[in-house]
Amino acid sequence: MSPRRTTTTAVLAGFLLSACTTVGAREQEGGRELLVFAAASLTEAFREIGAEFERQNKGVTVLLNFGPSDGLSTQILEGAPADVFASASDRWVDEIEANGPGVQSRTDFARNSLAVIVPADNPARISSITDLGARGVKLVLAAPEVPVGEYSRRALGKAGVLEPAEANVVSNEQDVKGVVQKVMLGEADAGIVYVTDETPGVAPAVALIDIPEHLNVAVTYPIAVVGDTDESDLASRFVDFVLSEGQAVLRRFGFLPPI
Amino acid sequence: MTPPRNRSDAPVAILVVAALGIAVLVVAPLAGLLARVPWSGIGRLAEPEARAALIVSLEVSSGAALLAVVVGFPIAWVLARTTFVGRSVLRALVLLPLVLPPVVGGVALLTAFGRRGIVGRFLASAGITLPFTTAGAVLAAAFVSTPLVILAIESGLRSTDSRLEDAAATMGASRRYVIRRITIPLLRPQLLAAAVLAWARALGEFGATITFAGNLRGRTQTLPLAVFETLQSDPDGAVVLSVVLMILSLGVLIALRDRFLSR
Structure with missing residues (x-):
């Protein structure tokens, strides 16, 4: 074989090999996978909860899809094979119940509220939610x-x-x-996020400004076992885990307990 | 005489793979999109959101194509017509956006031209802001499409007969005169092709745009961004917008077909 041909063969073999090992690794561990769809605001908390659930349930892989x-x-x-759906708003679980695969169970598991976020040096000197209407x-x-987009506009409405x-x-x-990203980079003067979004990774670059309770929005997070899951037991176990041991993690990231 | 055997075998395999490739990469996605088009709802194209996205897309793509050709031509000329140490390094550098994930390009643009970027902070104190503006979207789109222009023009320059330029030069023409009266006219088809390529690439730009320029209807929300946002809550609306993009892209290809698609 010419050197060029050897290289091509090696590259192709590499691709094939990596494809095989990816598939192999998944099938090896008893093949139990749980696909959890979770609101973007849950990213840090659910990563931890997912990892802990995996530790306690050998052979189970929790695949997290945030958005x-x-x-x-x-x-x-549209048919994504989600087993569990944790939403930042009832509306989007309702949607699945009404027009999709339905849900097997549905429970509120956390609450949250809104805050104004500004870059650490607060270039526009924002001190309250009403300042967000100031010129420039x-x-x-x-x-x-998006749930937080809807909530933000509701809070701005309350603030007039x-x-x-x-x-x-x-x-x-x-x-x-x-x-969070646009504010953290300093490109935007302010935004509205959840109080839980001041995670360790972004905290040094941003500051949160409280929104008083009468202007704030009570946000409730429902978690559901999706109707057409074929991991019904495992999915319920994960939901139970979020409602029990997961609560401590959620508290640590600033979420409030469900009412 | 019978032809050698393996010669008639090979094409079958090639044909099968080619057919499979076309089916998977072209026919199925297109058919899927067309099958989902809510024809009764096609009137939604007249809705302000769709119209605004179409207008922004046309503005941004045209601006980006223009910018890409204006800066791409001199770069290509330097690469094709001069020799200096590090030329191949320079070529690799200017072609980098071609292989860089566009979202990385967006981050790079932010660190350069963002409000706190190394250049952007001076621009900001001069009252010029690029993030969240249509100009920023143009810059993001030009960033990803300029390498295509450079490639197209450089290969064009290399294939034109530089003896014509030399002849003009020996007859006393200045270098500037040569470029203006010989190089550019000779290169017109490649320049046009480069502009169209850049335009088409800019039309599809997503990652760098949403990272650097954000997403605001009527200002930075191009059609791909509108498709993405709409898809989150309204798949049918996203399909309608996707069809617009498809028609635009197809239009470009058809317009180009005589120039370089038929060889």
């Missing part, structure tokens, strides 16, 4: 269909600054983490 709840719901409606503030929100704030929006992000 905006509306997008996750659409994926499930570069505001980033999640898109209106929805219209000027909407005019200040420079970007509608796909999920709450997109808002």
